[in-house]
Amino acid sequence: MAEPILKVSSLYAGYDGVPVLHGISLEVMPGELVAIVGANGAGKTTTMRTICGLNHPIKGNIIFEGMDISHLQAHKILRLGISYVPEGRRLFPKLSVEQNLALGAYIEDSKQEVDKRKEELYEIFPVLKARAKQTAETLSGGEQQMLAIARGLMSKPKLLMLDEMSLGLMPSMVEKMMEIITDINKKGTTVLLVEQMVQEALEIAHRGYIIQNGRIVHSGYASELLESEEVRKAYMGM
Ligand SMILES: Nc1ncnc2c1ncn2[C@@H]1O[C@H](COP(=O)(O)OP(=O)(O)OP(=O)(O)O)[C@@H](O)[C@H]1O
Ligand SMILES: [Mg+2]
Known part of the structure; x- marks a missing residue:
């Protein structure tokens, strides 16, 4: 088993x-x-x-x-x-969507890899792509939650x-x-x-x-x- x-x-x-x-x-x-x-x-x-x-x-x-x-x-x-998406989202409010995403992959050194992951996540969350340059604090509650999840996925977690x-x-x-x-x-x-x-x-x-x-x-x-x-x-x- x-x-x-x-x-x-x-x-x-x-x-x-x-x-x-x-x-x-x-x-x-x-x-x-x-x-x-x-x-x-x-x-x-x-x-x-x-x-x-x-x-x-x-x-x-x-x-x-x-x-x-x-x-x-x-x-x-x-x-x-293991990637943890905390209660209350805890985004960086003054940073843009893409900057928040990049921070989720801080353990990854290759910029190319980080960009690739971002693009993959934009496919799952198209609304984040449309708002890539917008600061996190200007997103709606639902969009913020999507960003929090997407950021959590940027490290390619197993769990x-x-x-x-x-x-x-x-x-x-x-x-x-x-x-x-x-x-x-x-x-x-x-x-x-x-x-x-x-x-x-x-x-x-x-x-x-x-x-x-x-x-x-x-x-x-x-x-x-x-x-x-x-x-x-x-x-x-x-
Ligand atoms: N930083 C802290 N210091 C002291 N006690 C805490 C702290 N954080 C949580 N607790 C206490 O631990 C217990 C469990 O809290 P926890 O946050 O794990 O519950 P939860 O199931 O996540 O609740 P919720 O659904 O409200 O988020 C509660 O009695 C809470 O008051
Ligand atoms: Mg809780």
């Missing part, structure tokens, strides 16, 4: 030594699209930040492609092939991690974003995403994990989670 590309085991992490994650375990297989869903404050962002090295585990470990990355620095983890990309977007834009992510995944990038929009996320994911108070309380095939009455009642208001 194939090995997981990412394996998180009994992870404890938090702030100032106080854990907010109490033994998170999860796996992502190569090529999968996995969703972590749960309410505000459940620990979704903390999980993502700890995987990509912006937070450090108190206990437990994180294995990426067979290598223990639990205590590596974020820039090293990026070089290994793309997306934190709450639906935040502040109108429903039609959320739907579009979900389609784009499905497409990116189908083209070969493994995706781990975090969402408060439980239903929308589970509809595009292969598998899901439901996190509550720093613990995984349900996991399974996304289709099964979507059908589970308990999950529907607790997380989809049905």
